[in-house]
Amino acid sequence: MTLSPKLSCRNVWKIYGPNAQTLLQTYPDPSDQDIADAGVVGAVRSANLDIAEGEIFVIMGLSGSGKSTLVRCLSRLIEPTKGEVLFDGVDLLRASEPELIDIRRHKMGMVFQHFALLPHLSVLQNVSFPLIIQGVSKAQADIKAREVVELVGLKGREDNFPRELSGGQQQRVGIARSLVSEPDLWFLDEPFSALDPLIRREMQDEFLRLQARLHKTIVFITHDFDEAVRLADRIAIMKDGKIIQVATPEELLMNPVSEYVAEFTRHIPRSKVLTVGGLMTPGTNGAGEPIAQSAKISDVAEQIIAAEGPISVANESGQIVGSIDRVAVAQVLFARQGGA
């Protein structure tokens, strides 16, 4: 985590219904009952987040938990009822409409599940469209668009029309279009939900490959916990408009704040998420060629089980920070789903 986050929000509320403002003036932190009594919807309730530069931050929750509303408040596509949103230290809620348009055009990219490709434009024209709107010359826009089309794996399809592409390919065009203006901050709202499971996994892999090259700051919404665990550096779990836990996938599995959070993690194979660092015993008790603290248990289980005693664990700089033995690994591999 960097010291100053790329994007933060402080005490953000979005209440739908008449007198939302008055409610928040009367009750700075209204309870479920206050909200119900007022006959309004508490879509986002006192959200506080700090999203670090270069991080994939996933917002996860069931339908209606407030994910889309929160993300739209973060880009100010929706006006929060109350709160503060800071992007690169600039308070977005105080920005004028022209400033906002400029920030969205040049610094923010957005991909939605049902994004609208323009049907009468080719792949290349769709992708270069945001640049043309910015006033970039057609020749320059085409060069940039070709690069991004190649980046998302669609080289050779530049002249096809959207109807000639599969769902996954169309989604790639949407991704390319949102990347063409080189946003710093990239919002993706359920971008892969409409795709079938195999293609969806492919797109997730592709997305991780892209991010490894581009290092964007990403806010990614999903209601699928498997997808969240695969993609996230950190996950925020929302319920009834509130953020109930923000943690790495590993922390969520090891220390869920509530039964509700634990329920999401129950079916996830622990060994694929837990790392050596999360299970090791600190100290210098181990021996042998050290294994990496960041390695997933599933990738090193055989090696640890085959060893007689505890194996040394090293951090990124090669320093020995602990040890791990077969008992710790067996507990993960053979734990009943639900145990750590």
Ligand SMILES: Nc1ncnc2c1ncn2[C@@H]1O[C@H](COP(=O)(O)OP(=O)(O)OP(=O)(O)O)[C@@H](O)[C@H]1O
């Ligand atoms: N314009 C609106 N007017 C009134 N209530 C709204 C409005 N938009 C959203 N809501 C309500 O706010 C709550 C949060 O909705 P939101 O769309 O943010 O949830 P979500 O987690 O993104 O759901 P989904 O996964 O189904 O998209 C829901 O109860 C929804 O009905």
